[in-house]
Amino acid sequence: MTSVTVLGLGRMGSAIAARLGPHHDVRAWTRSHGGSPADVVTGTDLVILSLYDGPACRDVLAACLGSLSDRTTVLNTTTVSPDEASDLESRVIATGATYLHAPVMGSTPAVAEGRLTILLGGKPSAHVEEVLDRLGETIVAADAAEAAALKLVANGVLGDSVSTLRRALTRGAALGLPRAVVLDVLGRTALSRFVDGRREVLETGGRPSATFTAGTLAKDLALLSGAADTTSEASTTFEALLAAGSIGPDDDVTVLAVAAQDLTWLADARLDVSPEVEPDAAVLRPLHAYALTHATGDASYLARAFLPTAHIEGYRDGQLLSWDLESFAGLFTAPAPDEGQRRRRIERLDVRGSVATAVMSLHHGEVEFTDAFVLVRRPDGEWRIANKAYQRLTR
Secondary structure, three states: OOEEEEEOOOHHHHHHHHHHOOOOEEEEEOHHHOOOOHHHHOOOOEEEEOOOOHHHHHHHHHHHHHHOOOOOEEEEOOOOOHHHHHHHHHHHHOOOOEEEEOOEEOOHHHHHOOOEEEEEEOOOOHHHHHHHHHHEEEEEEOOHHHHHHHHHHHHHHHHHHHHHHHHHHHHHHHOOOOHHHHHHHHOOOOOHHHHOOOHHHHHHOOOOOOOOEHHHHHHHHHHHHHHHOOOOHHHHHHHHHHHHOOOOOOOEHHHHHOOOOOOHHHHHHOEEEOOOOOOOHHHHHHHHHHHHHHHHOOHHHHHHHEEEEEEEEEEEOOEEEEEEHHHHHOOOOOOOOOHHHOEEEEEEEEEEOOEEEEEEEEEEOOEEEEEEEEEEEOOOOOEEEEEEEEEEEEO
C-alpha cells in the first residue's frame, strides 16, 4: 500500500485526503493546525501539495526538503506559473526525490467522484499512477512548466466563460428580458455546461458555498497574464468587481456572472454605461464629472474631471479646433434648455495599470458628439482625463 501525505487541507486537499483515505495510508498536515510538515513527510512514498500559490509551496517545501528521500515523489497540484513550477522542481530533485507537477481541472465534487483531469508534468511510477487513477484521468505533459502553463490556459477559458455569461445576462437585462428566459436560451448554447446546475444562483444572485473561489480565479488569471504577457478581459472585469466590493474573494466563481455594481450615481449627469462595458468606478468618476459639466453648465466640475495640463482637440463644423482647459471651461455657462432630453453613454473603457482609454457618446438633440479620452491615475490614486479628442456631427 502506497503511503501518502497531503500537505494543505483546504477544500481540495481535504477532498483528496478523503478520496484516498480508504485505499492508502494517508497522513495530512495543514498550517493552521501547527507543527512542521517535516514530521508527517518522513518515510512517506508520495507527498501531495495542495496549497494556494507558489510562495506557499516554497515555504512548505523549505520546511520538509530535508525529510525527503530518493524513494519519495512530490506531486504538486497547486496552480502556479511555469517559472514557479520549474523552480519548485529543481528544489525537490536536488534532494534526490522525484517531482511531478500535477495541477488539476475540476473542483471538490470531481475529487469525490474520481473524475478530476490531472495535467501531469512527466511520466509517473506505477505506485503514483495507481493513486492518480483514483483521482481521475491523467493527461501527460512534457515537463513541469508545460503542465503549469496548460492549467493557466484552462483557467483562462473558465474566466472567459464566466465573463461571457456575465455579458450575456447584462445584454438580456438591457433588452428587458426576464433572466429565467435568458438562462433557458443560454442553456442551449456553448455556455450550457456552465449554466446547468447553477440556475438558482444565476437567477436569484445568491451566494452559494464556494467550490472554486473568485479570489483564486483572479489569482490564476493574474498568473496567466504574467506568463503570457497579456491581460484578459475577464481578469480586468473580476479585478473591478473585487475592488468595488461587488464580490468577495471567498465567493464562488458563479457569483462573478451575476454580481452588479451600483451605478445609480451616474444618473444626475444623464450618463449610463453600455452593456458591453465592465465599469471601473474609480475611472468613471472623472468621466461622470465631465458629463456633469454638460448637464449643469457648471465649469467647476472640470477640475474634478481633467488634469490642469489637459488639452481638448476636435472637429467642430468641419474645423479642427484646440483648447486648453481654461479656454474649454469658457464654453459652459448654463445647462442647455433641452437638457432633460439629452443622454450620454460610456461606450468603451479599457484600463491598463495606471492609464486608461474611454469613449463616450453624447446625444444632444440634433447634435451628436463622440468623445475619446486618455486618462491617467495620479499618485494619490485618483483618475483624471489627460486629453480629450472629439467629433461633432449634426444629424
